[in-house]
Amino acid sequence: MLDDFLVRAALAAFGLSIATGPLGAFVVWRRMAYFGDATAHAAILGVAFALIFSLPISLGTLIVALAMAGAISWMMSKGQSPDSGLGVLSFGALSAGLVAISFAPGVRVDLSAYLFGDILTVTRSDLVLVWGGALAVAAVIAWRWSKLLLATVSPDLAAASGVNPARESLVITVAIAVVVAVSLKVVGALLVSAMLIIPAAAARGVSNSPVQMVGVAVIASWIASGAGLWASLKLDTPAGPSIIVAAALIFALTTGYRTIRKQTA
Amino acid sequence: MSLIKAEGLSVRHGAQLVLDQVNISIDRGEIVTIVGPNGSGKTSLLRALLGLTPSTGAIQKKSGLVIGYVPQKLALDPTLPLPVRSFLNLPKPHTPAQIDTMLKRVGVPGIEAKQVAELSGGQLQRVLLVRALLTVPDLLILDEPTQGLDQMGEAGFYRLLEDVRRESGVAVLMVSHDLHVVMSASDRVICLNGHICCEGKPHVVQNAPEYRALFGHGTQGALALYQHAHDHDHDCGHDHSHDHDEGKHAG
Numbered sequence: 001m002l003d004d005f006l007v008r009a010a011l012a013a014f015g016l017s018i019a020t021g022p023l024g025a026f027v028v029w030r031r032m033a034y035f036g037d038a039t040a041h042a043a044i045l046g047v048a049f050a051l052i053f054s055l056p057i058s059l060g061t062l063i064v065a066l067a068m069a070g071a072i073s074w075m076m077s078k079g080q081s082p083d084s085g086l087g088v089l090s091f092g093a094l095s096a097g098l099v100a101i102s103f104a105p106g107v108r109v110d111l112s113a114y115l116f117g118d119i120l121t122v123t124r125s126d127l128v129l130v131w132g133g134a135l136a137v138a139a140v141i142a143w144r145w146s147k148l149l150l151a152t153v154s155p156d157l158a159a160a161s162g163v164n165p166a167r168e169s170l171v172i173t174v175a176i177a178v179v180v181a182v183s184l185k186v187v188g189a190l191l192v193s194a195m196l197i198i199p200a201a202a203a204r205g206v207s208n209s210p211v212q213m214v215g216v217a218v219i220a221s222w223i224a225s226g227a228g229l230w231a232s233l234k235l236d237t238p239a240g241p242s243i244i245v246a247a248a249l250i251f252a253l254t255t256g257y258r259t260i261r262k263q264t265a
Numbered sequence: 266m267s268l269i270k271a272e273g274l275s276v277r278h279g280a281q282l283v284l285d286q287v288n289i290s291i292d293r294g295e296i297v298t299i300v301g302p303n304g305s306g307k308t309s310l311l312r313a314l315l316g317l318t319p320s321t322g323a324i325q326k327k328s329g330l331v332i333g334y335v336p337q338k339l340a341l342d343p344t345l346p347l348p349v350r351s352f353l354n355l356p357k358p359h360t361p362a363q364i365d366t367m368l369k370r371v372g373v374p375g376i377e378a379k380q381v382a383e384l385s386g387g388q389l390q391r392v393l394l395v396r397a398l399l400t401v402p403d404l405l406i407l408d409e410p411t412q413g414l415d416q417m418g419e420a421g422f423y424r425l426l427e428d429v430r431r432e433s434g435v436a437v438l439m440v441s442h443d444l445h446v447v448m449s450a451s452d453r454v455i456c457l458n459g460h461i462c463c464e465g466k467p468h469v470v471q472n473a474p475e476y477r478a479l480f481g482h483g484t485q486g487a488l489a490l491y492q493h494a495h496d497h498d499h500d501c502g503h504d505h506s507h508d509h510d511e512g513k514h515a516g
Contacts, residue, residue: 028344029342029344029345030342031342146354146355146356146357146358147356149351149355150355150356152342152345153339153341153345153347153352153355154336154339154340156312156317156334156336157334157336157339157355157396158356159315159316159317160315160316160317160332160334160406161334161355161356161400162356163356201344204344204346207346208346208348208380209346209347209348209351210345210346210347210351211351212346213345213346
């Protein structure tokens with residue numbers, strides 16, 4: 001069964017969703033959308049780094065994504081304006097990565113695979129990587145759920161209750177870097193944060209509790225993955241972007257539902 | 266011994282000295298209120314005692330001290346759906362019966378399923394108080410708990426605090442702007458303006474020259490209630506001299 005490229009693609013997207021659902025909810029609640037973007041863009045620099053030093057791509061992206069996330073956290077703790085500062089780091093890393101890849105020795109590199117993902121060529125070892133990373137991220141979030149949520153609701157209340165908000169923030173930061181590294185093959189550097197944000201934002205419209213929002217985000221992400229892959233097969237559209245388009249349509253539906261429900265309530 | 270005791274507590278925000286060598290201690294079961302103009306370091310003092318702000322000086326806590334913190338407000342992101350029940354179970358879960366009992370106790374029964382974002386100001390204050398009380402604290406620390414409540418709401422909230430104190434023996438340390446209510450609801454009032462200007466029983470503090478210098482002679486209406494009760498045997502420390510030009514301390 002795993003011999004079918006489409007089955008492997010679906011399994012990769014479904015596995016990734018297990019991490020992007022809960023992590024995406026925290027990214028939305030904590031307003032870290034741009035943070036996720038910057039970390040993901042840095043993955044391109046990670047690809048160049050891996051090619052130049054002959055490392056596995058996922059290891060190179062993980063190292064650079066972690067370094068980027070650390071740099072942004074440090075910058076924000078110094079009181080730099082997060083908005084413009086993130087912009088500088090985000091596009092600086094993306095462009096530096098694109099420039100560096102042109103210096104990579106040997107083979108001509110298929111850039112679009114790294115920018116937009118290449119889910120239809122996912123291998124068995126890619127699957128192991130995606131599922132391993134996703135399950136690890138989901139498990140850490142489940143384990144620290146109350147602390148993460150309290151630190152998100154109010155850093156002061158968290159600190160007064162003996163929960164260190166800086167530590168919880170670091171957990172989210174590292175989780176984002178891990179998700180970026182394992183999802184590069186699935187949706188690519190430019191669309192990773194879309195996988196984080198759009199299903200979670202879509203879930204908001206129909207959720208009344210944090211747990212429910214996480215659950216709905218995972219389900220929305222699964223539906224978007226299935227629909228996107230199906231469209232890709234039937235209409236010969238690029239797979240990664242098709243998944244994101246499907247997720248955006250789900251967002252439009254749930255947001256419309258919420259607006260109507262509010263007006264009639 | 267005291268529940269919590271701070272000596273020589275100082276807090277800096279950048280170059281500015283916000284709190285200068287403050288000594289404060291809270292005993293079991295007493296209600297202590299900090300008053301002072303804007304920027305006088307009231308919130309900084311609470312935050313330093315809670316460990317939310319870096320400070321210098323010594324803070325001693327009774328071993329095993331449980332502090333319940335009620336913040337001034339809760340800035341919830343609108344993308345976060347949060348029912349009261351979920352909020353009250355952070356970070357440690359409580360049984361539905363415990364939550365139900367406590368919500369009834371503070372006068373907001375049956376709102377477990379309501380969204381925190383949709384609560385009125387008075388309901389939110391009570392829910393924040395319930396979250397603190399569920400941890401069975403020895404000391405409640407409240408930062409302007411009645412901000413945004415009308416006069417009836419204020420009076421009701423302070424009465425509730427007194428009742429809770431009587432029932433559980435919890436000590437209360439709070440910051441307040443509601444001078445007239447403070448005067449009746451507190452065992453001890455601390456008048457703060459970067460340092461402690463004076464402290465003592467409410468009627469004593471309110472007649473202290475340091476307090477008058479900061480708050481004027483009843484020009485703010487709220488004090489008018491107390492204008493008749495002149496009582497000059499106050500015991501506020503006058504051993505330190507500092508000038509209290511009203512204009513100077515307005516900020």
